[in-house]
Amino acid sequence: MAPPKSLPNGIPTSSNTVQPAPAAVPNGVTSTGTAVQDGAETKHKHIWLVTGPAGCGKSTVAKALATHLNMPYIEGDEFHPPANIEKMSNGIPLTDADRWDWLTALRQESVRHIDAGNHGVVLTCSALKRKYRDVIRVAPYFAPGVFLHFIYLHAPEEVLLKRVGARQGHYMGANMVHSQFSILEPPMEDETDVISIDVSRTPQEVMDDVLAQVQQTMESDE
Ligand SMILES: Nc1ncnc2c1ncn2[C@@H]1O[C@H](COP(=O)(O)OP(=O)(O)OP(=O)(O)O)[C@@H](O)[C@H]1O
Numbered sequence: 569m570a571p572p573k574s575l576p577n578g579i580p581t582s583s584n585t586v587q588p589a590p591a592a593v594p595n596g597v598t599s600t601g602t603a604v605q606d607g608a609e610t611k612h613k614h615i616w617l618v619t620g621p622a623g624c625g626k627s628t629v630a631k632a633l634a635t636h637l638n639m640p641y642i643e644g645d646e647f648h649p650p651a652n653i654e655k656m657s658n659g660i661p662l663t664d665a666d667r668w669d670w671l672t673a674l675r676q677e678s679v680r681h682i683d684a685g686n687h688g689v690v691l692t693c694s695a696l697k698r699k700y701r702d703v704i705r706v707a708p709y710f711a712p713g714v715f716l717h718f719i720y721l722h723a724p725e726e727v728l729l730k731r732v733g734a735r736q737g738h739y740m741g742a743n744m745v746h747s748q749f750s751i752l753e754p755p756m757e758d759e760t761d762v763i764s765i766d767v768s769r770t771p772q773e774v775m776d777d778v779l780a781q782v783q784q785t786m787e788s789d790e
Pocket residue numbers: 620621622623624625626627628629645692694731732734735740767768769770771772774
């Protein structure tokens with residue numbers, strides 16, 4: 569399939585959004601044949617994108633999942649340009665314009681790992697709005713046959729406020745949590761590539777749920 573017509577930053581031009589990728593892309597066996605994930609052979613390669621507002625536990629979950637699946641891990645925060653980090657450190661929320669190139673860079677980095685022969689990749693990205701998720705959803709155009717899954721971590725604002733407040737040495741202060749919630753567009757029911765996880769529980773409970781749901785998703789790809 570030819571890549572969609574896009575703006576220089578990779579955002580499709582038609583109505584500025586794309587339909588969510590189906591949970592299963594039909595024509596997807598890659599040139600390398602099967603992929604091995606979690607000890608099981610799967611037909612497709614997979615991008616696992618851990619999302620949610622600041623402090624929801626993206627890095628915590630993504631690192632553990634990448635280790636479990638034996639996949640490379642991309643820390644989305646490391647792909648923000650210095651100007652974005654400076655804004656956030658100064659308590660200024662990013663705008664859509666600040667985020668486009670970052671989202672495109674994360675999609676490209678995921679595709680690069682798949683092209684390099686990895687059977688999958690885990691990455692963190694807040695992806696607070698549906699149109700941000702749509703930027704990543706076009707990844708299968710660039711890596712045909714890859715399956716994309718969002719793992720959306722959610723908890724009430726007060727819970728994340730406490731966690732960010734207690735965290736040391738991070739540029740994102742507790743003063744930024746409200747701004748994240750004020751623009752958050754939780755995934756809707758028709759976004760069928762999303763696994764939702766309640767992270768107001770203990771880290772162990774959260775990881776058990778993540779691994780169970782990932783496993784269930786993988787089983788539909790055997
Ligand atoms: N389930 C949990 N229960 C309690 N604390 C948690 C849980 N998950 C993560 N934490 C803690 O909450 C803080 C935020 O977690 P983490 O840094 O993984 O979130 P994040 O979404 O990656 O944050 P950011 O987007 O700001 O980088 C950390 O101090 C982490 O140890």
